[in-house]
Amino acid sequence: MPPAAPTTLGSDRGAFDAIVVGAGPAGTSAALALAQKGFRVLLLERGDYPGAKNMFGGMMAYCPAPEELVPGFWERAPWERAVTKRVLSVVGGGSSTSLVFQAASDSGRPSAGGGSTSDQTLTGFTLFRPQFDRWYAEQAVAQGVTLLTGCRVEGLLLHDGAVWGVRIAGAEDVVEAPVVVACDGTLSLVAQQAGLHTGVRAEHVALGVRALYALSEEGIDERFALDGREGATYEFLGCTEGIRGGSFMYTQTETVSVGMVLHLDSLKARGVPPYGLLERFVASPPAASLLRAARLVEYSAHLLPEAGTRMVPRLSAAGLLVAGDAAGLCYTNGLIQEGMNLAMTSGLLAGRVAAEALAEGDLSARRLARYAGELERSFVLKDMKTFDRAVDFMREDRLFTVYPRVISALMEDLYRSDGTPKEKIGPLARRALKGELPVRALIADLFRGGRGYL
Amino acid sequence: MIVDDLFDLVSYRIHPEAHIVVDAEGCKDCAHRACTFSCPARCYTWSEERARVEFAYEACLECGTCLLVCDRKAVDWHYPPGGYGVRFRLT
Numbered sequence: 001m002p003p004a005a006p007t008t009l010g011s012d013r014g015a016f017d018a019i020v021v022g023a024g025p026a027g028t029s030a031a032l033a034l035a036q037k038g039f040r041v042l043l044l045e046r047g048d049y050p051g052a053k054n055m056f057g058g059m060m061a062y063c064p065a066p067e068e069l070v071p072g073f074w075e076r077a078p079w080e081r082a083v084t085k086r087v088l089s090v091v092g093g094g095s096s097t098s099l100v101f102q103a104a105s106d107s108g109r110p111s112a113g114g115g116s117t118s119d120q121t122l123t124g125f126t127l128f129r130p131q132f133d134r135w136y137a138e139q140a141v142a143q144g145v146t147l148l149t150g151c152r153v154e155g156l157l158l159h160d161g162a163v164w165g166v167r168i169a170g171a172e173d174v175v176e177a178p179v180v181v182a183c184d185g186t187l188s189l190v191a192q193q194a195g196l197h198t199g200v201r202a203e204h205v206a207l208g209v210r211a212l213y214a215l216s217e218e219g220i221d222e223r224f225a226l227d228g229r230e231g232a233t234y235e236f237l238g239c240t241e242g243i244r245g246g247s248f249m250y251t252q253t254e255t256v257s258v259g260m261v262l263h264l265d266s267l268k269a270r271g272v273p274p275y276g277l278l279e280r281f282v283a284s285p286p287a288a289s290l291l292r293a294a295r296l297v298e299y300s301a302h303l304l305p306e307a308g309t310r311m312v313p314r315l316s317a318a319g320l321l322v323a324g325d326a327a328g329l330c331y332t333n334g335l336i337q338e339g340m341n342l343a344m345t346s347g348l349l350a351g352r353v354a355a356e357a358l359a360e361g362d363l364s365a366r367r368l369a370r371y372a373g374e375l376e377r378s379f380v381l382k383d384m385k386t387f388d389r390a391v392d393f394m395r396e397d398r399l400f401t402v403y404p405r406v407i408s409a410l411m412e413d414l415y416r417s418d419g420t421p422k423e424k425i426g427p428l429a430r431r432a433l434k435g436e437l438p439v440r441a442l443i444a445d446l447f448r449g450g451r452g453y454l
Numbered sequence: 455m456i457v458d459d460l461f462d463l464v465s466y467r468i469h470p471e472a473h474i475v476v477d478a479e480g481c482k483d484c485a486h487r488a489c490t491f492s493c494p495a496r497c498y499t500w501s502e503e504r505a506r507v508e509f510a511y512e513a514c515l516e517c518g519t520c521l522l523v524c525d526r527k528a529v530d531w532h533y534p535p536g537g538y539g540v541r542f543r544l545t
Contacts, residue, residue: 150537202522299460301494
């Protein structure tokens with residue numbers, strides 16, 4: 001990594017065709033796409049190294065974008081485990097009920113294409129962002145991108161609504177370039193300055209808190225029933241003490257990420273500290289047995305975009321494009337959580353549109369607006385739109401309070417054997433719902449849920 | 455796990471100047487004081503003695519929660535200068 005030396009840039013005006021703000025998955029993808037078309041790219045990162053500011057407890061879903069930018073990406077990238085097992089648990093009262101998806105395992109086979117299953121499109125990858133982002137940015141540097149770390153962008157240079165560079169904090173310096181790609185994360189301060197949105201709000205985001213626990217590789221294989229480099233993701237609904245959100249456990253090679261994702265407006269209304277919730281979740285039955293004797297090694301927190309297309313800003317202006325979390329491209333619908341794949345794909349598309357515009361010498365708002373069209377045609381905005389109603393449905397408080405209790409009560413009665421005659425599911429369900437939820441509300445929720453998912 | 459352990463495990467390079475400035479006068483009569491329980495790094499505390507919110511920037515995780523839960527615009531929020539602030543090693 002080159003040392004931070006922003007003060008040397010001022011004398012070098014016109015040295016860059018494009019500036020990318022933020023060396024996360026979106027920014028590095030944009031930088032690579034531009035560099036591959038022969039443009040001189042400056043990639044700015046405020047951390048000491050790419051990934052230093054990133055926490056991630058999750059899984060990156062497979063997507064083809066990075067392979068187009070770095071040949072052999074999935075074989076070479078430093079991921080931890082290839083996820084073949086996905087568990088969704090509903091926790092209520094003293095019991096939990098789970099749905100387990102297990103992709104066909106093929107662990108004897110050399111890990112072609114990255115996963116240990118034969119179908120990598122069924123696979124996601126757990127990874128550590130300080131390693132992954134750093135490695136990915138190194139690939140960009142190898143392809144000619146200039147990376148400056150320890151560089152915080154303070155603001156855009158704007159003239160008549162057109163962006164023509166950035167101001168770097170502390171250095172009293174500016175760097176000019178005909179196009180800037182803003183990949184500065186969820187708060188999206190760069191796009192806000194350009195007037196593409198009026199500020200991210202509490203009801204748009206979720207707060208993720210995460211504790212990292214160390215265990216041996218064999219210990220994780222055994223506890224989570226995994227083979228080779230296989231990994232598992234566990235999601236839990238009903239462990240958030242009434243706050244909209246969920247808890248998770250994801251396996252890395254020798255560590256387990258344990259955390260919670262909490263809608264910020266709901267957390268604010270409930271008045272409970274997130275680390276207290278995390279402490280109680282870690283001590284609760286589903287988590288405690290999996291983490292027995294594991295050693296706590298790190299804690300982190302971050303905001304995630306969580307409002308579907310509602311929080312996607314205008315995606316470009318004259319001389320400016322926005323990608324990744326900064327563009328609100330991240331969602332969860334309760335079953336699927338995606339973000340990094342959307343970041344990489346949007347970064348790639350932003351970089352390509354910027355490169356075409358540079359080649360034509362037209363960086364106008366009108367020309368760069370083609371980026372939004374590219375995103376609309378790709379899976380990125382298509383998926384976000386497909387699940388917009390489901391994302392809305394996730395704002396229903398009952399999903400996190402009433403339903404976990406009802407499902408647990410029903411399953412407990414279903415399996416209970418106490419010498420009295422058993423009943424069919426209908427009467428059991430009516431009893432579980434009694435006092436919890438009027439049937440009319442249940443039907444309304446089923447209808448809304450159906451529109452979201454079916 | 456106990457909560458205090460969490461905070462001991464975070465590493466930082468602390469800049470001598472605060473990157474977030476809180477207008478403790480402006481938020482004196484805030485009804486919810488959401489910053490004091492929402493901040494995942496415990497940077498905000500309510501001081502009964504001084505009857506105001508106290509803020510310490512050193513343990514900040516740079517998430518932006520305080521900026522978004524404050525409805526009095528009392529939080530002047532910036533990332534720390536380049537190279538400073540929280541440094542995740544493992545995550």
